[in-house]
Amino acid sequence: MTTIAILRERAAGETRVAATPETVGKLAKLGATVRVEAGAGQSASIRDADFADAGAAVGDLSGTVNGADIVLGVAAPEPALLDGAKPGAIVAAICDPFGRRDNVDALAQAGYEVLAMEFMPRITRAQSMDVLSSQSNLAGYKAVLACADNFGRAFPMMMTAAGTIPAARAFVMGVGVAGLQAIATAKRLGAQVSATDVRSATREQIESLGAKPIFVDKVEGIEGEGSGGYATEMSDEYKAAQADLVSSHIARQDIVITTALIPGRAAPRLITDEQIATMKNGSVIFDLAVAQGGNVEGSVPDTTVERHGVKIIGYANTPAHLPADASALLARNFYNFLSAFWDEEKGAPVLDEEIGDAIRLTHSGKVVHDRLSS
Structure with missing residues (x-):
């Protein structure tokens, strides 16, 4: 029988957990034994008793990891935390292999098979396993709420006996999962929304949500889509045209939310200090890419920076600010992944090549993923 261990997260500010009582019960129905480290769900409002009632064995780290075949984590644990796990045990987590390459190497040397859930291919059958999408959805929502909280005015137009309050103008830069949710949330709050x-x-996605698309036209490099639906680096001509367009548009905005990331690279710079200086006093910018270097000049993780009368904010870990829902979605991603490959005869998951090769970072003591080749 396969033993699955759920660890308590150690990273500063990490409030999520890789399983919930719902998914513990489902994993048990597959035939797995589930162990949960005491306190693992505390920050996500899940009590140890809730896990125990769902069928998990709750205990200390040593007892949780000892003999484990699979370890699930939000962030990939360090090898020292896995002492006692079975040789070759699977470690599935959000691994940040470019930012934490040393940890990937250490896990490889320790003999673990590391699966980076953020490398899940964006194909139809893997949608329910896609941790980036589930967490980005919440991040886009939270970014708008944080802007509303820091904005000294109302979002919707209000007509009162004392006069009319105009609707706030919100501009979303980057229309992936986070950006689409940011557009939808800002619209629900009553803002006039545009996006690029x-x-x-x-x-068409922007227009379908009732927002105004702001695009550079007739410039080489407009397609901008690489493998897996991710944005790619743009031509210099396009970058110059985009900067001109953004500069003229951003000066009229109250709220700006940036979401642009290129996998494996520092976040692209979208807003300069000179552009910030053109914005209205009291405007707010939320930089969803602040942890990867930032889309906005001067942004600092978990710090409110004020430049030219504009507040610039951004969280190092935005989904962790919604721990209960973020954990629920993440736990379902893990369950959907394991259950999709569960072999009843072996009582364990057996990965296929398409998804297995896409997410497997280490195997038999070596780093094997082609994106991490030295």
Whole structure:
């Protein structure tokens, strides 16, 4: 029988957990034994008793990891935390292999098979396993709420006996999962919303949510879509045209939310200090890419920076600010992944090549993923 261990997260500010009582019960129905480290769900409002009632064995770290075949974590644990796990045990987590390459190497040397859930291919059958999408959805929502909280005015237009309050103007830069949710949330709050992206295919998505698309036209490099639906680096001509367009548009905005990330690279710079200086006093910018270097000049993780009368904010770990829902979605991603490959005869998951090769970072003591080749 396969033993699955759920660890308590150690990273500063990490409030999520890789399983919930719901998914513990489902994993048990597959035939797995589930162990949960005491306190693992505390920050996500899940009591140890809730896990125990769902069928998990709750105990200390040593007892949780000892003999484990699979370890699930939000962030990939360090090898020292896995002492006692079975040789070759699977470690599935959000691994940040570019930012934490040393940890990937250490896990490889320790003999673990590391699966980076953020490398899940964006194909139809893997949608329910996609941790980036589930967490980005919440991040886009939270970014708008944080802006509303820091904005000294109302979002919707209000007509009162004392006069009319105009609707706030919100501009979303980057229309992936986070950006689409940010558009939808800002619209629900009553803002006038516009959005832009380097991928021309997102124009219809923007319009479908009732927002105004802001695009650079007739410039080489407008497609901007690479493998897996991710944005790619743009041509210099496109970058110059985009900067001109953004500069003229951003000066009229109250709220700006940036979401642009390129996998494996520092976040692209979208807003400069000179552009911030053109914005209205009291405006708010939320930089969802602040932890990867930031889309906005001067942004600092978990710190409110004020430049030219504009507040610039951004969280190092935005989904962790919604721990209960973020954990629920993440736990379902893990369960959907394991259950999709569960072999009843072996009582364990057996990965296929398409998804297995896409997410497997280490195997038999070596780093094997081609994106991490030295």
